[in-house]
Amino acid sequence: MYQKIALALAFSPRIEALISETKRLVILFDSELILIHVGKKTTELEGKLEQVVKDADLPKDKTKIIWKEGKPGKMILDACREENVDLLVAGAMKNESFLTYYLGSVGRKIIRKAPCSVLTLIEPKIETTGFSQVVFNGTQTPITPFVIEQGMGFSKKVQADQIFILNEIKMYGLQMGTAAEDSEQEVAHTRRQLVQDEIKYVEGILEKLDKGDLKISIKVTGGRWAIELARFCEKIGADLLVVGDEHKLNFFDRIFPHDLEDLLSTLPCNLLIVKK
Amino acid sequence: METLNHKEVINLLLQLAAMLIMARVFSELARKFKLPAVIGEIIAGIILGPTILGTLFPGAQDYLFGSHEMANVALDGFVQISVVLLLFIAGLEVELQVVWNQGKNALKIAAASMALPIITGFVLAYAFPEFLGVNINDRAVASTFFGLAISITALAVVARILMDLDIFKTQTGLLIIAAAMIVDILGWIVFSVILSLSESGAEGIGVWPTIGLTLLFTLFMLTLGKGLINRVLPWINKNLAWPGGLLSLSLAICFLAASFTEFIGIHAIFGAFIIGVALGDSEYLTEKAKEILHQFINNIFAPIFFVSIGLKVNFVEAFDPGVTGVVVILGLLAKYFGAYIGGRYAGISRKESMIVGFGLSTRGSMDIILGLIALETGLVSESLFIGLVILALISSIGSGPLINWAQKLKI
Secondary structure, three states, X not given: OOOEEEEEEOOOOOHHHHHHHHHHHHHHHOOEEEEEEEOOOOHHHHHHHHHHHHHHOOOHHHEEEEEEOOOHHHHHHHHHHHOOOOEEEEEOEEEOOOOEEEOOHHHHXXXXXXXXXXXXXOOOOOOXXXXXXXXXXXXXXXXXXXXXXXXHHHHHHOOOOEEEEEEEOOOHHHHHHHHOOOOHHHHHHHHHHHHHHHHHHHHHHHHOOOOOOOEEEEEEEOOOXXXXXXXXXXXXXXXXXXXXXXXXXXXXXXXXXOHHHHHHHOEOOEEEEEOO | OOOOOHHHHHHHHHHXXXXXXXXXXXXXXXXXXXXXXXXXXHHHHHHHOOOOHHHHOHHHHHXXXXXXXXXXXXXXXXXXXXXXXXXXXXXXXXXXXXXXXXXXXXXXXXXXXXXXXXXHHHHHHHHOHHHHOEOHHHHHHHHHHHHHHOOOOOHHHHHHXXXXXXXOOOHHXXXXXXXXXXXXXXXXXXXXXXXXXXXXXXXOOOHHHHHHHHHHHXXXXXXXXXXXXXXXXXXXXXXXXXXXXXXXXXXXXXXXXXXXXXXXOOOHHHHHHHHHHHHHOOOOOOHHHHHHHHHHHHHHHHHHHHHHHHHHOOOOOOOOHHHHHHHHHHHHXXXXXXXXXXXXXXXXXXXXXXXXXXXXXXOOXXXXXXXXXXXXXXXXXXXXXXXXXXXXXXXXXXXXXXXHHHHHOOO
16 A cells, blocks of 8 residues: 655654654555655764664665755655655644644645655654544545545554544535525425435445445534544544545645644644545 | 604514515415525515505505604614625625635636626626616716626525535535635625725725725634634633524624624625624534524525515516616626636536536525615616516526536537
């Protein structure tokens, strides 16, 4: 599924934990590991990084270290493109006063422009994170079948216990508002139909996929998908949220934040952004 | 404070009861024929007003709507509140998420579907102001208004048509909805500017300050205003009675915004519309709350407003077949081809562009509100207003079958 996994490295206190988490994924997916560091290559830093690699016991033949100088976001993206990376792993930032996690401006830029999927870990651990409860965004968008397929592949590899697929009924308020011209029975029927349509949509996608031993539950909601996903993840204590990204975000998305941008500002759990 | 006397109170209550009962009867009839409720409500107004009741039973019509001036003033207050609330709900219907997701294509379609009717409407009205009945003393503004009036799409009506045809959630359906939302936003911004220009004349604040204030207010409400709403709403949801607290405070901020825009020289309805957009876009306004607001306003205040139209205009006396014919033909063709060209420019297929064209040609709510305000401001004549109402009726009846027909085309 992922031939090449990259990790963007900074010499922070979490470097060992991030390497450990990535190593686990590299082993699970039988991938090559690309370590990307943006900064001046000095003998001291080179020695430090080699020591970290040695301590983590990374397979030498499958590990490549790339040094780049320049703007961190741009350099990381360049390295991903040059190496045809399939999955980029990054750490989130922590707001110590509110105990919440978010993505900084470099992280956001990477996610907006990354040519590959991106896994953001909020609290990387040396003993590695278990992905027991995984939530997928099942809202009807062109990329959703691919998101569910990729999410299932990932969940099987990490041996998730439970999968939740959360669907948003688009413009529920508007649809029910216009349906309010009907009789009580018709309104109830419309309401049921809206829920059924969402369930059918996900079932249609799942039919074509190998589900393995995964336990899957479909949930339907009536709000904005990003917000509802974040709330649902917090409520069930999810370990991983899988969403798709089909278009590059731009300046206006920062002024009028929406969907993905809503999630990036307050990460409810680890986040896998699937790109085609 | 001056109050209504005993007889005036009775008269006002009878007026409201007659309007709501007739609106209900005729919207139910409209429903039987799969037509939007607004059509039934307008017909109810025509029956209650000078057109039918006033002609057949002038005494009864005069007793109900002409015998007590103070009761009529109070009724006008209800109508004003209704129109503000209708715009508020129209704002709530706009989902910026949907607009962003559809992106440039929706913008291209919306812009083209507005540009062609505005340009053709302007040229025609400017060339023949007396024939069409636009105010010759305010020729440029009134002509622009006419173009704008035939460029509006009725979001709620088109949403219902798309739901009935089961294409609401398709790519084409969402594109139509997103484009209709953009048309709503652009339409009300342009209309507010036009209206302020018309009203300003000698004593107004001028063109550029009006445009600047309109844009500034819009930007402020959709950024900082929305941020403020996002901080206050969670507190309201958590600490106040639900949905009572949310409903009363939502309406309160709607009236505050409306009075603010009226104060700075933009029409009150614009404030109500923009606060609706900002509030509707907040993640803390639940879909259930939106549904309640919809039901509350659409079933009580919307009928009062749409019935009141028939009370103000005599649809037989002021009817001019020539003006109506021109308005209907120009309105349908310019809007359809504008949206069609926009669709082709956005790179969507001929068939889809046709569906988008027919979808966006649906009128039936906002355009009538816009027309009535222009009539009351003296920008257009009663004949032209009737033409706009008939355009709304024809387009809301015809859009569904035309979309259905276009869907079956093998092109």
